[in-house]
Amino acid sequence: MKAQDLLKIQFKGIAIKSDRQIVGMKSTNNHDDCDCDCGCGGGGNCDP
Amino acid sequence: MQNDNLPNEFASWLTINRACNLNCEWCYANPERFKGEANMSLETVQKSINLFKGLPLKRVILIGGEPTIHPEFLTIVKIIKTAGLVPVVITNGVKFRDKFFLSESLRAGISGITVSLKGSSDEQYAKLTGRAAFSDVIVAMKNIVESGVDHNLSITIGDELGENFDDMIAAILKSGTKWFSIDMERPLIICNKAVPSKLSPKQMADFFVKIYPSLERCGIDFVLKISIPFCLFPEGFIEKANKQKRIVSGCHIYVGRGIIIDPKGKLLPCNHFCDNPLGELGVDFSDEDGYIRFRNRPDIKEFYETLASYPHKNCQFCHDWQQCGAGCRVSWLCREASELISIQEERR
Numbered sequence: 001m002k003a004q005d006l007l008k009i010q011f012k013g014i015a016i017k018s019d020r021q022i023v024g025m026k027s028t029n030n031h032d033d034c035d036c037d038c039g040c041g042g043g044g045n046c047d048p
Numbered sequence: 049m050q051n052d053n054l055p056n057e058f059a060s061w062l063t064i065n066r067a068c069n070l071n072c073e074w075c076y077a078n079p080e081r082f083k084g085e086a087n088m089s090l091e092t093v094q095k096s097i098n099l100f101k102g103l104p105l106k107r108v109i110l111i112g113g114e115p116t117i118h119p120e121f122l123t124i125v126k127i128i129k130t131a132g133l134v135p136v137v138i139t140n141g142v143k144f145r146d147k148f149f150l151s152e153s154l155r156a157g158i159s160g161i162t163v164s165l166k167g168s169s170d171e172q173y174a175k176l177t178g179r180a181a182f183s184d185v186i187v188a189m190k191n192i193v194e195s196g197v198d199h200n201l202s203i204t205i206g207d208e209l210g211e212n213f214d215d216m217i218a219a220i221l222k223s224g225t226k227w228f229s230i231d232m233e234r235p236l237i238i239c240n241k242a243v244p245s246k247l248s249p250k251q252m253a254d255f256f257v258k259i260y261p262s263l264e265r266c267g268i269d270f271v272l273k274i275s276i277p278f279c280l281f282p283e284g285f286i287e288k289a290n291k292q293k294r295i296v297s298g299c300h301i302y303v304g305r306g307i308i309i310d311p312k313g314k315l316l317p318c319n320h321f322c323d324n325p326l327g328e329l330g331v332d333f334s335d336e337d338g339y340i341r342f343r344n345r346p347d348i349k350e351f352y353e354t355l356a357s358y359p360h361k362n363c364q365f366c367h368d369w370q371q372c373g374a375g376c377r378v379s380w381l382c383r384e385a386s387e388l389i390s391i392q393e394e395r396r
Contacts, residue, residue, distance in 0.1 A: 001240045001323075001324055002324060002325065002326065003316070003317045003321045003324040003325060003326045003351065004326060004347045004348065004350070004351040006237070006240060006242075006321070006324050006381070007351055007354055007355070007381070010241075010242055010381040010382070011354060011359075011377075011380055011381060012359075012380055012381065012382075012383065012384060012385065013357070013358075013359025013360060013374075013380045013385065014358070014359060014360060014361065014385075015354050015357040015358070015359065016357055016358040016361070016363075016364060017353065017357055017358075018356060018357050018358050018363075018364075018369070020369055020370050021302075021303065021356070021370065022298060022299075022302040022303070022356065022369070022370055022371075022372075022373035023298060023370050023371065024296070024297045024298015024299070024302075024371060024373065025274075025290060025295050025296065025297040025298065025371035025372075026295075026296050026297075026298075027289075027290045027291075027292075027293040027294065027295045027296075028271045028293050028294065028295075028296060
């Protein structure tokens, strides 16, 4: 099954459109040069 | 790259295999589920890199399975490096016990290594991963630290590691790492059905609160990766940990920043959707322009819009929304809002 179909069928949230983009919180001092913004903690060494 | 629907920067992962030299029950890529699946071919690696080169991204994160046991691991690292990108790897560490393999990897171009620590003793490793590899991983970690390469030690908390966490802290200290991260076990998607993690989100929050003082005392820099809604934590915890620079939250999936290519060349939204691709390299897109067209397809736009939406009415006015994002979206496929959002402690 495609991911988009799985989401349609199983998503239990109510999906109200948001105009506030989720940016995450990165309060760590480590890897200040991190640019991937993926929630990995820095350095891009992350498990998605 | 100018397109209002797309992020300014991407993060990329190449899932180069599903095979592993460990067998962790909780792993989204548990090898039992992918028996006989081929390694990523060099042709698929090259096609992926050709796509990545046209997009605003720098790092290519190698992941598996266990990427270091791919027979062409060093060649893949060289291909990425030669393309002007930065190869980093997420590994269970076992192979880096071998100093020669580590030095060859660094020579090929590996610029960062994250080791996932699965337990605090050989006995616990044998029980949880099927192999008494703890001692090997500790030696590997010491080799990595000694080499000077950028590194991280990552611990994912599931129900098995919840007990005797002091032993885990002792293992972290033994590894010689300069810093570590504590992550939360996430749900799996098996046979098109999301399966929740064994610990509930609330149990996970309580556990993080419980271990925090021990983490503070251990003397090594650390971060908590929070993939559950902030409102599940007691008032003041997130604020305190944030002030101490201990929090990482968010996910590439909210803005569609991640490009994850699996061994068959399928594009995954994240590795937890390992059998559920969004599209396929070489079929739905091959280059930058094709990828932009793909991302503007109505079904793909709708997918990412849903992921970025408020999943619960309380989130609409919550001041933590942009940092919290209501946690991992895969949890929202298998848990009710009542398990994920604290109605009593909503933050407005």
